[in-house]
Amino acid sequence: MDSHPISMDFKGMDIVSIRDLSKEQIDEILDLSERMIPYAKGERLTKALDGRILSNLFFEPSTRTRMSFESAINRLGGRSLDLGNPSMTSVSKGETLADTIRMVESYSDAIVLRHPHEGAARLASRFSEKPVINAGDGAGSHPTQTLLDIFTIRRNKGNIDGIKVAMVGDLKYGRTVHSLAEALTIFGAEMTFVAPPSLQMPKETIKQVEKLGGKPKVKTKLEEVIPDVDVLYITRIQKERFPDIAEYQKVAGTYRVDVSSLREAKTDMIIMHPLPRLEEISPEVDSTPHAKYFEQAFNGVPVRMALLMLVLGGEL
Numbered sequence: 001m002d003s004h005p006i007s008m009d010f011k012g013m014d015i016v017s018i019r020d021l022s023k024e025q026i027d028e029i030l031d032l033s034e035r036m037i038p039y040a041k042g043e044r045l046t047k048a049l050d051g052r053i054l055s056n057l058f059f060e061p062s063t064r065t066r067m068s069f070e071s072a073i074n075r076l077g078g079r080s081l082d083l084g085n086p087s088m089t090s091v092s093k094g095e096t097l098a099d100t101i102r103m104v105e106s107y108s109d110a111i112v113l114r115h116p117h118e119g120a121a122r123l124a125s126r127f128s129e130k131p132v133i134n135a136g137d138g139a140g141s142h143p144t145q146t147l148l149d150i151f152t153i154r155r156n157k158g159n160i161d162g163i164k165v166a167m168v169g170d171l172k173y174g175r176t177v178h179s180l181a182e183a184l185t186i187f188g189a190e191m192t193f194v195a196p197p198s199l200q201m202p203k204e205t206i207k208q209v210e211k212l213g214g215k216p217k218v219k220t221k222l223e224e225v226i227p228d229v230d231v232l233y234i235t236r237i238q239k240e241r242f243p244d245i246a247e248y249q250k251v252a253g254t255y256r257v258d259v260s261s262l263r264e265a266k267t268d269m270i271i272m273h274p275l276p277r278l279e280e281i282s283p284e285v286d287s288t289p290h291a292k293y294f295e296q297a298f299n300g301v302p303v304r305m306a307l308l309m310l311v312l313g314g315e316l
């Protein structure tokens with residue numbers, strides 16, 4: 001198992017957008033993620049990144065992304081530094097992101113950044129010689145979530161080429177679906193975007209998907225797609241991004257999946273969600289074989305371990 005060498009092509013690389021990675025590179029990350037599973041579970045131990053320090057800078061709330069990055073670096077024998085609550089740091093005194101990054105770069109070997117502004121991670125990467133990993137930039141994208149989403153689909157479906165995926169909910173502000181739609185197109189999935197017209201996939205993402213050869217369908221009704229799809233990727237309506245709360249209230253609760261709505265689903269259809277979920281998936285669905293969202297959340301650990309190994313040049 002450990003006889004395959006780890007690619008050095010990624011060493012020092014920023015992971016800002018899924019567009020920074022080719023299909024072959026994504027496959028390589030996912031293959032290494034597979035090898036990371038026993039380490040992610042604590043069944044095998046490694047010191048592959050002994051002495052390395054990862055900085056976590058989260059300017060927006062996070063549970064899974066922050067904790068899975070921490071778990072990943074710890075499982076690899078490294079350590080993490082956490083900026084903590086930005087209101088308790090010099091950011092609250094008006095320090096610019098550029099200055100914060102310059103300083104954090106000198107304290108660590110790689111930086112994970114979540115920020116409310118689209119483009120923040122790209123900006124940060126210009127001020128850091130060390131790898132910057134985008135952990136979500138506003139409504140922009142979330143490339144490491146995309147990697148673990150693809151990993152989850154690949155593990156459950158074997159092959160992505162030709163599978164039917166419906167993305168449901170807030171496709172406008174939900175950053176995870178932006179990077180995922182592009183990556184799934186490269187892997188040959190057929191996509192349907194299901195959302196209220198005001199929350200449909202941004203034109204820029206649709207254009208990019210089409211440029212990559214995809215022919216996505218656009219729908220508003222969830223019941224129409226359930227019998228046909230192999231993967232139902234549900235998202236939360238991103239309340240925090242609505243400029244007007246009245247607009248949020250108009251669309252809140254538009255889609256809800258419960259056991260009765262799954263009657264027509266294929267027996268091996270899987271349901272994914274980047275989490276946190278609100279009312280869009282009823283808890284009774286959790287015990288059906290369709291539910292894969294907690295497995296998906298676990299997959300954040302091996303996938304982020306693989307990524308850290310690659311950008312920091314670790315050896316197993």
Ligand code: ASP
Nearest residue numbers: 136175176236274275276
């Ligand atoms: N946790 C995901 C994100 O940070 C999804 C969500 O918040 O709805 O984008």
